[in-house]
Amino acid sequence: MHGLFGSKKNNRTISKVLARDLGRHIYAVDLRNHGDSPHDQRHDYLAMAADVADFICQHGLKEPTLIGHSMGAKTAMVLALQEPDLVANMVAVDNAPVDARLSSEFPRYIQGMKKIDEAGVTRQTEADRILEDYEKNFTIRQFLLGNLHRPHGSSTQKFRVPLHILGKALDHMGDFPFMGSGETRFAKPSLFIRGTQSKYVPDEVIPLIGQLFPRFELASIDASHWVIAEKPEEFRQAVVQFLEPKE
Structure with missing residues (x-):
């Protein structure tokens, strides 16, 4: 799942590489109001998570891994917290489960x-x-x-x-609909990949990640917010290591 103003085209190359390395099917999707997907007046994380849940069900996917960057990362987090039985694990790239104002450049x-x-x-x-x-x-x-x-x-x-x-x-793209109340948690494995030159996953939010995603791992890559584009090999290694069967 891509970020704001992105599309499935952004993830075509890395998807092929991960499919090769993991021996799994990879589906790159266009979130609503992006790429080839339909336009809708509602654009928020609950709606996008519901769209992805429908995609998983329509394609009969069993225990998929969710991978999302930026807006796609928050969509993945919301879906994992809402419907944990639908997914096996999750990779969130350079975003955190917090309310934060979007950067002024958007x-x-x-x-x-x-x-x-x-x-x-x-x-x-x-x-x-x-x-x-x-x-x-x-x-x-x-x-x-x-x-x-x-x-x-x-x-x-x-x-x-x-x-x-x-x-x-x-104004709502920086929001996150679940906060660390202790009631909603994703108890399956999750990987948070952050760019060390980015401000989206600062050290102070790591405890909050742990409240919502208690089995999370953290990978830090020397990159800006555009982690996958800038450091595709480091990103690939982090994802493959996370998803490979553990001893």
Whole structure:
């Protein structure tokens, strides 16, 4: 499960590698309002977790592992806590089960992407020039521009993601619907992978992770929030080691 503004395309390469190494089927999914999935006015973690639960049931998956990055990580956590019998274990990548405000760059991204939609661009290079005013990092711009497509019969490119829906949802994307009350816990194995250059999983939230996910392991990788893209081999090793049968 990808993060905000991502899609299943982001995880295509790492999915093939994990399928090879683990000898398991890997399903890369588009969460609602992203990629090829339907658009819906409701965009929150309870709704996304319910979508993934439906996907698991529709495909008859038995004891799957949930792997999610960022928004996908919180979706995985919510589903594991809500329906623990549906999953075997979970890997959460650079996010934690806490309420935290989203970084200010996300509203800025929405602004820039809306500007591109209004400009009626025909080439990605035009879109990139506009987005440069909102994000200096070329790699992040390319990630965001991966959502551009040319609608059938149109000469201009538009964003596939519904910017108005995601813009309204931003205030709640940092929320987490379960807090450490002691009643709701996921008692199966879980792995939390964090980027040491990222602020999403600071040391102070580790005790809270333990309250909700008492059998968790922690892997720290020298990377920013974009752990999988920056350090795919370290990520692969951490996941394979976690999922390999224990002695």
